[in-house]
Amino acid sequence: MNDEHQKKLTDYLAAFMEELVGNGVDEVVISPGSRSTPLALLFAHHPGVKTYINVDERSAAFFALGIAKAKKKPVAILCSSGTAGANYYPAVIEARYAKVPLIVLTADRPHELREVGAPQAIDQIDLYGKHVKWSIDMALPESIPSMLQYARSSAVRGVALSTGYPEGPVHYNFPFREPLIPDLQKVEFSSGTPGKRVLQGERQLSPDFKHELQETLVNTQRGLIVCGPGLSEEAVPSIVRFAEEYALPIVADPLSFVRSGNHSKEHIIDCYDTFLRIDELKESLQPDLIIRFGAMPVSKALMLFLKGLPDIPAWVVSKGEEWQDPTARGTDFIQCGENLFCQSLMEQSGQRNMDWLEEWKRVNKETKDLLVKGHQSWDEGMAVHQLIQHLPEGSTLFSSNSMPIRDLDTYFFTNDRSLRIFANRGANGIDGVVSTALGMSTVSQPMYLLIGDLAFFHDLNGLLTARKYQLDVTIVVMNNNGGGIFSYLPQAGDQTHFEDLFGTPMDLEFAHAAKLYGAHYFHVGTQEEFIPALQEAEHSKGIKIIEVVTNREENVANHRKLWNFVSREMTKNLKGENLDSSSE
């Protein structure tokens, strides 16, 4: 009887796992638990699977998300029954909106122990609601051929859904009866090709649509390309060539993979977040066509600029059906692969308005010069600027949300180095940032993380995995003792409640956290200490925490001073130009 039970458990899960791994899921992050034992043991037994153990399920899920982001392949997470799976929820949601394939495996009590007050049993069916692409409550293990086929099909379907555009999380809920130990002696995983697979095509435009778009393009004088986060790196060369063909400026978010790399940077505009705060320039740089790729960029100045434009055609190009249009100004939603879109529209070359392109480039260059010239005092912005200059070739920089990504938007200037910047911009949370970066560090080296003190604290637990697996990462913590971004918002006007509700100083000395997790620790209080710390960290192994102590009020004051300086100088130039042109 017990043998029969064990045979069912073993055969069924081995079939499931064979397809899972065969279809590319070869890493799993396991959080310890009892009910999940059958899957945990089979993963550990599979010679083709790399396992990570992470006690905190919230960190575990973000760690897997990081691996999946870096590898662009689905990664599995496995936990026990109960609230364990609920701790996955933040990462599951981030995976959904950031389009990251994630295979969520939760173990569950069998049907007779559900909703009857059995220990550690919660209703896990559809645990993640609308936030997964697919959720299946698997059948109890059986070893008849039809059920082994069912296990295989379920695995392949889920992996295909998680990797199909838009990529995202899928959820398997596995009910298991005791005893929970599979017979590992009887399992021999074939390492060959999977039994089933899914071949996914890509959308392309019909000749009619193509012709129509080309006509618009050819009649355009002032087209503007906007590249946002989440753009696939593979599309960048096509977009750049497309921009060159039609002489279009490319407004490029720091997360678009367009600002760095070995493609031409001639058309790339990187200082718009600064100069699009200037009304006169917003006026003179008005486009007559917008072509957007990827999600909406981080810059609020750009968002307001796009929102304030008159009614012009605005194309939103995307491989799938999602609706990327927070300004509600999109007119044509073009569901087509970015590469295919660019290539097909280039077949017939268009006109070029070089003046339009040059104007954007000129304004951009002047702004950049002023930003560098005007930034004199040591603060978070300057630290970010120096960090970027220091990054070794081939580095990956993971950025936290709130201030770090905004500072990067200002200071990550175009360059030809091989630098890649990532962030969790699906839901823009401050949760799981440490773990996401650590997950990426298993794939991408050298790995850097730029993070504020609140986000660093939020996922301190993530560091346990870094120590356990001896991961190499340099973490630059901008410690301004609280939520820096709020000082830029209207909330800062409320003197009574601001510091308590929004400033939220934590008064933490991260040196103790470094000791807890065996990290190298560098305390940076002045400009002179920063570069030496970066250099020493670069040549050390393990977790390196560089805590840069800054001041919230100073940061805001400096930022505002700099923006005002740039704005004043640019406006001065504009007036000079106007005088010039009127005298022509």
Place this chain on the structure above:
Amino acid sequence: MNDEHQKKLTDYLAAFMEELVGNGVDEVVISPGSRSTPLALLFAHHPGVKTYINVDERSAAFFALGIAKAKKKPVAILCSSGTAGANYYPAVIEARYAKVPLIVLTADRPHELREVGAPQAIDQIDLYGKHVKWSIDMALPESIPSMLQYARSSAVRGVALSTGYPEGPVHYNFPFREPLIPDLQKVEFSSGTPGKRVLQGERQLSPDFKHELQETLVNTQRGLIVCGPGLSEEAVPSIVRFAEEYALPIVADPLSFVRSGNHSKEHIIDCYDTFLRIDELKESLQPDLIIRFGAMPVSKALMLFLKGLPDIPAWVVSKGEEWQDPTARGTDFIQCGENLFCQSLMEQSGQRNMDWLEEWKRVNKETKDLLVKGHQSWDEGMAVHQLIQHLPEGSTLFSSNSMPIRDLDTYFFTNDRSLRIFANRGANGIDGVVSTALGMSTVSQPMYLLIGDLAFFHDLNGLLTARKYQLDVTIVVMNNNGGGIFSYLPQAGDQTHFEDLFGTPMDLEFAHAAKLYGAHYFHVGTQEEFIPALQEAEHSKGIKIIEVVTNREENVANHRKLWNFVSREMTKNLKGENLDSSSE
């Protein structure tokens, strides 16, 4: 226009909040964010509301759960849009299954910014799925009378649902447009009675049902009461009197509030987890009627005993409709308040089988003597035994799941002291345990937490709030460097994968964590160091961490040795008795 917007925002939320607070929600745990600003400022402005700030939403929600558990009143949590609310999920689920009233408030983007790629916007409607009793996506703020009434009604309904049996979480999702600042000058909260309220009746049995149950009871020779976790403290005296009336033994879980307090302990059986492992006793102690109150107790031995009984009537008494029957052996599900049930069945006194009661008491006493006599070596069990003996009068002890609650089951013997033991037994997670205890500490003093190293690590972040609000708590961390409970399970048989997948040693020195959070720290390596540490902690303020370093293998070996010793001795006695009785 802006004035009009601010007036709507202010009036609408003030109306909502007035009813919320008027109906008893006077504490809120706020996690900082921008979108939640209107509610955060109004809570801070309300003179009758106590606010806590907690950066980590997962900890924040468990902290609120702890306050609500201790006060038996609903507590609110408030966070911003995005994944912030997803971090509440574990505590929301625990609240549902543990029947704790929780008012979950999430701020959201307005409709035009939903699912269009706007920053930090996720689909928050029904974010907690089936795990809340009610979820409402509120209308945008308006100040016409009908909408102010709507805001008031929504507040009262939610609070009533959260406090109605079974108590649980309710979720309000609030869309807000910018600007987000209410006009606090214009708000004057009335501190009087609420405008609306809900009066909840309690179920009682009809005379027919009562008569029928009484008849069974009177014909019962060997009735057994089982009191589990989640029993309301108010019901304890009635149940004890009921047991006395019918001479019934009460098998009482450590979380049932029955083992301690000033009621009579004559009928209370507290060592069943040990003696119900002995087959001969399971045989001789077979009841002919089971009356269960509360959830199923922690003890697996008891669960197996109940499951293995022949078909006998088994009553499950509960105020509501939930199905508390993991053994599937319940026959009569009696939906009636425990007090009313006991009182109404006592009206007609029953027969008494004193031998039956005495037999349970005798076995229980012998077991207890053997447990104390047989436990010689210093280990987790002995530390728990000593901790309980040390607890000052009036203490509240919060227990983590896995081993701590099982050790308490063994060593928390009946006593007349005023000691209360709590645990998160809704979903039995190891998440949020520190924060739940800290939340309770704001209400109950002296406060103790008994926790293993994995659970302590999982919610280390919770300690930030303890430091910020100078909370007093003594935390006894049983550090056996990993998941102690797994050593008791069949998984321990797998030599290849056990330590990696289940043992999961973390090798953390919690002394560093103590420094990070400004806690008093005591390292206990030997039996001699424990009591002095407890004594010093008792007379210190703030966070006191007593790390008791133990050994997983030794703990298991000692437990097994002790059970074997008790079993051997008890069986010897049984055989002696049998000889005696056969010679009569």
